[in-house]
């Protein structure tokens with residue numbers, strides 16, 4: 157059996173109501189696992205772009221791709237797992253930050269080139285962007301202080317170079 | 321030209337060549353029904369929306385054209401769900417128009433609002449909610465185009481009431497080309513794979529063709545026949561594929577799978593090349609998948625790339641229109657001399673002699689159901705359109721009616737919908753009034769859409785219903801008998817209406833048959849009916865079983881019964 161691994165699919169879809177539901181319904185019905193999904197506008201207002209991370213061996217990914225292609229609103233699917241690509245994810249982390257630890261947190265934020273976007277009486281909200289590795293690393297570094305709330309956007313990705 | 325949405329809808333239907341729709345009115349579709357009042361389109365009033373859906377499906381299966389139905393919002397639309405799923409599972413082209421509450425009420429839990437586009441997402445090829453009357457024409461055209469092209473399937477078009485009421489400037493201009501970015505009609509094939517397939521076919525000494533519903537959908541029966549006969553390759557068919565190759569010919573192995581013939585299953589188990597054409601390796605066909613065609617190289621021809629490699633690994637995958645692909649293969653293959661595959665064909669003959677389809681005599685003195693099908697076959701010359709319900713009646717039909725032509729068997733294969741057959745038969749009879757149309761039914765199934773008798777009577781459609789009345793939910797009882805120690809839990813149907821009186825109450829003809837010597841006369845009388853449906857109530861052996869069969873989970877070689 158091929159080994160299970162994460163694939164990143166860049167899926168171009170019609171920008172129409174219900175398209176996201178069509179895609180997620182298909183994943184649910186066929187029992188495929190979505191690791192993360194990000195969807196948003198593109199340079200063409202009629203087209204949206206989904207970046208879907210899905211877990212599965214090559215056979216499953218082939219099925220996912222073929223089944224997705226059967227959705228009328230899906231225009232194009234590229235598996236960019238093996239491509240040289242730029243991957244980014246944004247995370248907001250609300251961390252407990254009493255005055256005695258603030259300096260330490262600020263240092264971590266600087267190391268990761270993250271930003272503090274809100275200062276509360278006992279908490280800070282930190283915004284960080286990066287690939288999955290960086291996001292996990294900053295999360296790990298902040299955990300000891302006590303993470304109150306955390307939200308990730310899901311990964312978006314783009315192939316490097318001139319190809320589209 | 322100023323037209324209302326509803327009038328534009330009917331105009332578009334006529335552009336698509338629709339002359340008949342099956343429907344049921346209600347509040348949300350009042351504007352459409354008003355437009356239908358003086359339209360040339362024939363509207364057939366079902367007695368339940370499920371009936372309208374199956375009738376559109378039967379119409380589509382019998383003709384290859386797109387079937388159309390029209391229902392109201394809310395309960396009208398949800399009543400269609402089983403019919404839509406039935407069509408989806410068997411890849412049947414239908415377009416279902418559903419009424420919807422006015423646009424301003426959508427999402428407000430308005431009276432008779434149901435989110436039918438949401439509900440039907442996983443059971444349609446595609447669906448639409450029409451938001452603007454201006455979009456109606458493009459959407460209707462796309463809906464038909466999507467329903468009938470590539471792998472066909474049902475499409476739902478949801479029509480808010482105000483969109484149907486709105487008057488706009490409408491120009492019935494020319495037919496521009498349909499262009500859907502995410503949907504291309506499949507043309508051509510990988511010619512390298514054709515060469516690979518031809519090589520395998522030339523080398524094979526024990527080949528089998530395994531034909532499914534895709535052969536019928538693709539109108540490729542002739543090409544299949546050419547391949548089979550030119551190369552002397554025996555043909556087995558799925559339930560959906562019956563009729564793709566004439567069941568009365570020597571090369572036919574009949575159906576394969578759970579209730580396939582022994583010789584079909586043995587042939588598949590022993591073959592060195594399996595050519596799957598428009599079939600999808602369904603679990604009812606393959607049974608234990610690891611033991612399916614264990615010695616064979618497999619060529620898989622299908623329009624739907626997602627079917628290839630879904631259930632089994634394929635040596636030569638060919639994505640394309642079955643018809644085109646078979647033509648390409650045939651063009652590269654010469655005719656083989658008489659006696660080609662001799663040993664293989666002899667082996668198969670031996671299996672056919674040793675394990676023919678057969679049945680014991682009755683253990684309770686009642687008629688044997690298989691005999692009824694044989695008689696129906698004989699008296700209709702094998703040329704009728706046969707619909708079936710689901711259960712034993714369906715399997716006996718598959719065994720004993722030797723379908724000669726595509727589009728003559730209408731049966732719910734994928735979903736197994738009891739209650740499908742009779743309304744489908746009505747749809748077929750409307751489409752093909754000159755054909756004899758018969759629904760082979762069980763006493764359980766027929767009660768699921770019996771209300772459609774009113775339609776057949778009203779429309780003067782002499783559809784024949786043959787109830788194989790075993791006073792049981794036979795197929796379930798059979799499994800209880802075989803695998804649950806005869807604990808017949810809630811499968812006794814002996815409390816049932818008097819089907820003769822019921823037929824008569826609807827204005828149909830009813831005939832009860834309990835003796836062998838009445839069988840032929842009753843069928844003949846039914847066949848002679850010119851404008852009235854006939855219910856033939858055959859009281860058959862209560863505990864007759866469908867054999868042979870592959871117990872679930874076993875391999876095709878391990879069939880039980882039928883000796």
Ligand SMILES: Cc1ncc(C[n+]2csc(CCOP(=O)(O)OP(=O)(O)O)c2C)c(N)n1
Pocket residue numbers: 709710711712713714736737738739761762763764765766788790792793794795796
């Ligand atoms: C709508 C629906 N409900 C339940 C079933 C499960 N089921 C399959 S066969 C069968 C028995 C059918 O009985 P009958 O129509 O009398 O036919 P027979 O098997 O006796 O020929 C049942 C209940 C089904 N296929 N469809």
